[in-house]
Amino acid sequence: MQTEIINIGDELLIGQVINTNASWMSEQLNLAGFPVHRVTIIPDDPQHILDALKESGRRSELVLLTGGLGPTKDDLTKDVLCKYFRTKLIFDPVTFQTIEKFFKTRGFPVTAVNRRQAEIPENCVAIPNANGTAPGMWFEEETAGAEKKHVFVSMPGVPFEMKAMLIHEVIPRLKQYFQPVIVLHHTLLTQGLGESFLSDILEDWEANLPANLHLAYLPQPGIVRLRLTGQSDDEASLQKQMDIEASKLKSLLQDYIFGEGDATLEAVVGKLLKETGSTLATAESCTGGYIAHMITSIPGSSAYYKGSIIAYSNDIKMKELGVSEKALGEYGAVSEEVVKQMANNVRSRLDCDYSIAVSGIAGPDGGTKDKPVGLVWIAIAGPSGIQTNKYLFGDNRERNIRRAALQALNLLRKKILGQL
């Protein structure tokens, strides 16, 4: 079975908007058992849309379209779909009720232009849009000799409208219609080890995985997501297999796994602080506020985060963080002794349960032979004492800042859990 995606929109062809819809849709469809074989971007032009429909209809059993469903004159998809299927637009009262409700909630009247949104090609089934006014549309086309009809699904191009529609409406219908093989996924999030080191640890386990299961390494700077995927005709036994292998994976990588699914380290740490009724302060040098920013990006973080002293210069380290002139002179700003003083002092000055301190050389300049770019010291202080760790990251400033921040948050997570 072949699946393809057609994204319609001039904005995607002039570089104004990156086509994130295609990669997101590909991932979701792939995870649901519908691997994508082609993505096509075309302009808001009726001939280009018609050509793309004809070509994809010849090639693929399933075609998903996005874009061109708005109420303005640029939005041509519905008209071209009518032409392709040799049908006409009709007024759909059920869709109109949804549109009326949508505007009523927001206190606006339904204009003539918005009323047009309730017009859909006669041969389609409308798919509800929970977040907007343009309905999705499901078309089936007879194909000589094929067991199932071809399916075309047209969806809005606005990402949050399309995403909710694909997940809650379209994929369930596709599963029911095409009955693809059952695919299950379990994603574990790791911090602190690169892809090749993780695969060394997992080598034996991977070699002994059942043939219907496999592991994908999905690296981002500082984080590697591990996605275990299984395929089977029997969901219950597959779920059992998945649970067994996921728990093996967890015990092999227990020092590095910080969460599952879509979690972030800053949210995981925030939840732990909230649950334990603890407070946090930070003292940052080379990360320059990035740790504070990550923590405060979580809504409600004021419940556990009191603040930070960002000491980019040595005199601020002394004056605001009480780091001794002796330590700075003897060991330098990037040293175990200095991060220790930073962590202990910010914890007591800001009167918090936990503290993080980071000092390092983010680069690209400022490195020496003894202290190269990428060298970072991290200290974590808490009721049970203080721990320090030394890291040597790479030569990219942005990535060094991000890796140091993630590492510090993961150390704090372990500290709160009593694993440090």
Added chain:
Amino acid sequence: MQTEIINIGDELLIGQVINTNASWMSEQLNLAGFPVHRVTIIPDDPQHILDALKESGRRSELVLLTGGLGPTKDDLTKDVLCKYFRTKLIFDPVTFQTIEKFFKTRGFPVTAVNRRQAEIPENCVAIPNANGTAPGMWFEEETAGAEKKHVFVSMPGVPFEMKAMLIHEVIPRLKQYFQPVIVLHHTLLTQGLGESFLSDILEDWEANLPANLHLAYLPQPGIVRLRLTGQSDDEASLQKQMDIEASKLKSLLQDYIFGEGDATLEAVVGKLLKETGSTLATAESCTGGYIAHMITSIPGSSAYYKGSIIAYSNDIKMKELGVSEKALGEYGAVSEEVVKQMANNVRSRLDCDYSIAVSGIAGPDGGTKDKPVGLVWIAIAGPSGIQTNKYLFGDNRERNIRRAALQALNLLRKKILGQL
């Protein structure tokens, strides 16, 4: 003339990698006078690649391919190009010299696999790759009745290799071969006004623009880029037209323009601080370290940035920033009086020339009728005194943090320039 892009790679079809190449290439090609009419993503599969070549060759005068040029068995593009053009691979000594040099610089020997990178289809011209071992390839194909031959260009998929090759090698050759109309661009960066407010100010000016010039609004959260584009056959007179209109634009929007081209506000402010030999401190509440992070993302920022006190809780505002209990009690943390004290006190405590202070309600919770989510007070202090401003942004936490930080940096820029 029709132009299209074909991106080859399984990783683009499973959601692992977002196809940023396509939007970047579209933008560059569009800016160079080659608007893109179609983008196609296909898997590392010889039949899919061959089909896509045939289809695009029928449709378009110019086809740019990326991907599948590496030395491994997944990399099939060269073989399929040979099949399409009915030719064979030959060893190219010039390309091999480049590859040898590439490895020699890095202290590695050239393996047999790498030697294969110097094999190219007999009918193409090799395009040098400044950042890698896989050469680009330029193909011309006879087309019945066409004035020019069709052109196919194959490039590596690795973004930094492809980008340098497209800009420095491919676009100059395309311009010479196709001689498209001359297109010039001038991008001005604005902060502080939304798209619709900018277009109100520019309405008359836009209505009177020469017919060969037009303005594009490219909004990002907190920033709108304005790109003036002109087309002509005569570069000198076009440049003159562009200069005249760009200077009109600058005088109409002088309060909002902070830079040109690819500049960022944090780099512009950093440069001003460096040039004037000034130092900066920040005191952040709702932005939670994001301003400090932006400033310290610039290499060499330690020359002018001393640090920040992030006072997320009121007791830190009092203890570390010397904000009076009276001001907090009478006016609340989000008030003119409190940001004034924050800015003045952080400036004197950290002994800097300039300071920024921000306090607001980032949301999504914590708003009241008098102080809704999105309310932000900003103070800028410097040798010439202190200014405060009040803003009401939206209801999205992430965007509120970003908009407040950008606004604060732009106020600082004006302050240093004596425009505040």
